[in-house]
Amino acid sequence: MTSDANAPIPPSDLPSTLGELLASGWISRTVAAEMAANLEVRIAEGTPLSVGVKGFEDTVLPQLETAVLAGHDVILLGERGQAKTRLIRSLVDLLDEWLPVITGSEINDDPTNPVSAAARALVAEHGDATPISWIHRSDRYGEKLATPDTTIADLIGEVDPIKVAEGRYLSDELTLHYGLVPRVNRGIFAINELPDLAERIQVGLLNVLEERDIQIRGHRIRLPLDIVLVATANPEDYTNRGRIITPLKDRFGAQIRTHYPREVDTEVEIVRSEARLPITELPISVPWFMERIVVEASHLARRSPAVNQRSGVSVRLTIANFESVVANALRRALRQHESEVVPRITDLGAAVASTQGKIEIEAMEEGREAELISQLFAAATLLVFRDTVNLPEAGEIVEAFAAEVVAHTGDDLPAAAYLSLLADVPVLEPPVRRIAGNGAGDAEMASALEFLLEGLHLTKRLNKDASGARALYRSRG
Secondary structure (H helix, E strand, O other): OOOOOOOOOOOOOOOOEHHHHHHOOOOOOOHHHHHHHHHHHHHHHOOOOOOOOOOOOOOHHHHHHHHHHOOOOEEEEOOOOOOHHHHHHHHHHHOOOEEEEEOOOOOOOEOOEOOOHHHHHHHHHHHHHOEEEEEEHHHHEEEEEOOOOOOHHHHOEEEOHHHHHOOOOOOOHHHEEEOHHHHOOOEEEEEEOHHHOOHHHHHHHHHHHHHOEEEEOOEEEEOOOOEEEEEEEOHHHHHHHOOOOHHHHHHOOEEEEOOOOOOHHHHHHHHHHHOOOOOOOOOEOOOHHHHHHHHHHHHHHOOOOOEOOOOOOOHHHHHHHHHHHHHHHHHHHHHOOOOOEOOOHHHHHHHHHHHEOOEOEOOOOOOOHHHHHHHHHHHHHHHHHHHHOOOOOHHHHHHHHHOOOOEEEEOOOOHHHHHHHHHHOHHHHHHHHHHHOOOOOHHHHHHHHHHHHHHHHHOOOOEEEEEOOEEEEEOOO
């Protein structure tokens, strides 16, 4: 049981002894049966299996629901950053809120069917007076990141030298210190990156979950644990870097393939809910087109032959880029003493640093990573501009720039500098207003104007001379 002061406190009217528990009519059931029954209720009520995971409603979640209803152990197969771990953790909500255990049990012994030697002895001694405790569903979940140095002691257990020193015999089951898996008895145990687990450790895990016995330094005991096993694996690891031994692979009733968000709008929703914006007293407003450009850049990277697709392009990349762009806009707002934080196209340059290291570039010349990333954002900007901006004034704008008009932009220019351009070139105001939306403030109008100018450049209507974070837009003539 957790000792966290903020841990949930069980209701005071729950049974406190084995006799009271039996009299209450409580019926023991397996973890798989418990999860299936609770999922049946959620499906009937129209409640989604996982509230916090988006983009899997018609693909992954139906398969996962089927696996849970079938009582299967599950392995989620997918590239990094596909919400596999979050999806697994959401399964905890399918457990009963409170579960009775024998007080003092290290492995959550069922009061009606204890499996550890200590719990069996306690029930034999006290009978119906055996004390009962209640654990919250949040304490019935265990998780381990598989690494090559993971040992049997970590997962299964080890002989406790202190207990031996206290006078117990090595043959006594009470000398054992239980590992992670037994301590999640009657719960859910998750293994992340399962192929990275050494094969000999996988064999030991199989013994616990299938044969129901363990051997620790020649000490063998029967331990019929009740655990739902879930695991994650990267497809590349699954087939090349490591492997899951065949008997353990057979233990999983379902293998479910995850994926990245397939719709831009879905990933925009994820970014909005997951991004941690800077803590500032200034209001932050991110234009819709900036959101879409950041997301489209990730979608383009997932299709780019220059990016190693085996390692994937995580949604965490999109979130990090979004945070970097907003942070750069905040830096400018503070420096220019502006009253609002609104990202612009020039802030996309800040995303180069947050992108490098999160994607793997295929073999190319040294130092070209930044150039490739900049090209991805330019392509994303062009895509968003073409798909969303209706520009009947394009001819008039091009004609206005032919009359010696130039436009300066940069992440060090205040919004007022952009508004001066709108005043000097009135034909720009209607499309900028449409992009920014009615009621847009000065900073939002400046951002929309820069987006418009970049779109005109990318569609080959204006020339652009760039130098660092500054740019000049002019006629192509």
